Structure formats: C-alpha cells, structure tokens
Amino acid sequence: MPHSVPPSSSLVSIIFIAVLTLASISIANKFPYIMQYDRSHLVKALAPKYPEVGLPASKGPTILDPNLKAELVFRGLRYPTSMAFLGPNDILVTEKDAGTVRRVVNGTELQRAVLNVSVATYAHRGMLGIAVSPLSTATSSTNYGNRNTTTYVFLYYTEAQTHTGDDITEGKQPLGNRLYRYELINNNKLVNPKLLLDLPATPGAIGDGGKVTVGPDNNVYVTVGDVGINGHNTKAQNIQNGSEPDGTSGILRVNHTQG
Numbered sequence: 001m002p003h004s005v006p007p008s009s010s011l012v013s014i015i016f017i018a019v020l021t022l023a024s025i026s027i028a029n030k031f032p033y034i035m036q037y038d039r040s041h042l043v044k045a046l047a048p049k050y051p052e053v054g055l056p057a058s059k060g061p062t063i064l065d066p067n068l069k070a071e072l073v074f075r076g077l078r079y080p081t082s083m084a085f086l087g088p089n090d091i092l093v094t095e096k097d098a099g100t101v102r103r104v105v106n107g108t109e110l111q112r113a114v115l116n117v118s119v120a121t122y123a124h125r126g127m128l129g130i131a132v133s134p135l136s137t138a139t140s141s142t143n144y145g146n147r148n149t150t151t152y153v154f155l156y157y158t159e160a161q162t163h164t165g166d167d168i169t170e171g172k173q174p175l176g177n178r179l180y181r182y183e184l185i186n187n188n189k190l191v192n193p194k195l196l197l198d199l200p201a202t203p204g205a206i207g208d209g210g211k212v213t214v215g216p217d218n219n220v221y222v223t224v225g226d227v228g229i230n231g232h233n234t235k236a237q238n239i240q241n242g243s244e245p246d247g248t249s250g251i252l253r254v255n256h257t258q259g
Contacts, residue, residue, distance in 0.1 A: 074104045081210070084132040084153070086184075092153065096126035099157065099164045101190060115182065115190040118160040120167040120174035125158035125201065128177075128210025131220065133256075151184040152256070154220050156210045158201050167205075174201040177208050179222055181256050196254050197222065199247045204228020220254040 061070050079096040086092060091104045092114065099119035103110045119126050133152040159175040166172045179197035182190035201208065207225025215221055226232050226249045236245040 074107055074109060076109065077102065079126075081127060082129045082212070084130045086132060086151070092130055092132065094127045094130050094155070094157075096128065097121045097165070099127050099160075101127070101130065101153075101155065103188065110188060112188070114184070114188055115155070117157065118162065118164045118166075120158040120160045120172075120201065120205075121165045122167050123205035124208045125167065125174060125205050127155070127157040128208060129156035129212035129222065130154065131212040131214050133214045133218065133220075153182045153184050153190055154196075154212050154214070154256070155180050155182060155190075156212050156222055158208060177201045177210075177224065177227070179212070179220070179254065181220075194256075196220065196256055197247070197252065199224055200227050200232065202227065204231045207231060215253075218257070220256050222252050222254070224248050224250060224252060 063070060073091070077093055077095060078098050081094045081096045083091050083093045086103075089106045093102045093104060094100070095102060097119075098113075099117045099121075100113040101115040103114050117127070131154045133154065156177065156179045159178050160166050161172045161175055162170075167174055177199040178195060179199075181194040181196055183192045185191055204227055206229065207227050209222065209224035211223045213221050224247065226237065232243070232246055232248040233239050234242045234245045234249060236242075236249045
C-alpha cells in the first residue's frame with residue numbers, strides 16, 4: 001500500500017515548528033542565565049501587589065478632587081522611576097532600565113542625558129531614586145576664596161558589574177544597591193560621584209527600595225526593602241531570631257557632608 005504524502009500546509013507547519021525549536025535552543029545557549037531564573041520568583045515579582053507593573057489607564061489618572069487637574073508635561077521617557085525638581089519647570093527624571101538621568105525643561109527633554117551609568121535591571125533593580133539638595137555654599141580653593149553654590153543630586157541605583165543588564169544577559173550579580181552624591185555642573189552634567197551607602201542587592205531582585213529625599217535637617221533619607229521574597233530577615237523587621245540589622249528593611253538617614 002503506497003504511503004500518503006502529507007498536505008503542503010502540514011509540511012509547512014512541521015518546518016515552522018522545527019525552526020522555532022532550533023531558535024529556542026540557540027537563545028538558551030547564548031543567554032543561559034535567562035532560562036535559569038526561578039519561575040515562582042518572577043511570578044511573584046509581577047504579582048498585583050506590585051502595582052508598578054500595571055498598565056496606565058487609557059484616559060489618564062482618575063482625579064477625585066475637583067480642585068486638581070492632570071497635565072501632560074512630557075511624553076517619551078523609558079520606564080521612569082523617580083523625579084526631582086531643579087525649578088518649577090525644570091525636572092530631573094530617572095529611567096530604570098537605561099541607567100540614565102534625563103532633564104526636562106519647559107516640556108522639552110535635553111538631547112543628552114545628564115548621567116548614564118551601568119545598572120542591573122532584573123525585576124526591581126535599576127536606576128531607582130533621585131533627590132536634589134537645596135543649594136549649598138562652599139569655598140572654592142581655585143576661585144581665590146570666593147563663595148560658590150553647589151547643587152548636589154543624590155541617586156540610588158543597583159550598580160552592575162560591567163554593563164547595564166549584565167545580571168540578565170550574563171548572570172552577573174550586581175555590585176550593590178548604592179547611594180551616590182553627584183554635583184550638577186553647567187546645568188547639564190552630573191560629576192564627582194561620592195559613595196554614601198553600599199547596601200546589599202542580593203539574594204533577590206525585588207524589594208530594593210529606592211525612594212530618596214532630603215530632609216529639613218539636610219540629611220539624606222533613603223528607603224530599602226528586604227531585597228528578595230525571602231531576602232534579609234533581620235531584627236530591623238522585629239524578627240525575634242533574625243540576624244543583626246544590615247542596612248536593609250528600613251529608612252536610613254545619611255549625613256552627606258561628613259567624610
């Protein structure tokens with residue numbers, strides 16, 4: 001009895017499935033660390049209790065106070081996480097997965113980022129928080145003792161080992177969740193980074209915190225989570241048999257003028 005020849009459509013389907021299988025194998029070999037992340041960890045990271053992954057309303061935010069209104073200032077940022085005002089219409093904005101700080105003046109974005117650093121980007125890691133200190137006065141040793149004003153910008157981000165996203169593409173653990181102080185010069189560049197805090201960025205990739213503010217006492221305050229679903233279980237969380245506090249799970253105060 002002669003063998004039947006499958007229809008051309010079936011043959012095309014078989015070839016298509018084979019190509020997809022080979023492509024999947026190729027991706028897994030090239031980026032093996034992507035395939036190794038714990039599925040339950042990712043699912044929990046994207047659970048409804050983390051509203052930042054939700055889609056924005058098509059008609060904008062719902063405002064209940066009739067005395068308030070929403071106004072579109074700028075469109076086109078990539079995953080913005082925080083912002084700080086240099087003036088009424090002058091805003092610095094952080095972009096989580098790009099590791100950049102953008103400046104928007106009067107509704108227009110400056111062509112170049114004021115800062116670009118390498119950040120880990122898996123889950124909640126990334127460029128996370130920003131705050132601007134009121135102008136401080138310092139004596140310049142290079143300006144004949146004249147008094148100069150310095151604008152300090154504080155940034156909290158998950159610093160990558162080599163380049164942005166290497167924790168995903170190469171499985172490299174981040175260097176840490178770090179708080180830096182920068183100086184804003186020429187109104188368009190952040191320079192002279194000073195490391196203020198070096199906090200854990202493992203074992204997990206959620207609960208990294210990142211909200212930064214400058215208090216009326218001129219100290220810097222930063223929030224930090226427990227860094228993982230079952231991350232750092234310390235006495236700072238009132239865990240009776242927890243380990244000693246290690247800087248996670250709290251609101252930390254930093255005097256940035258010392259050292």
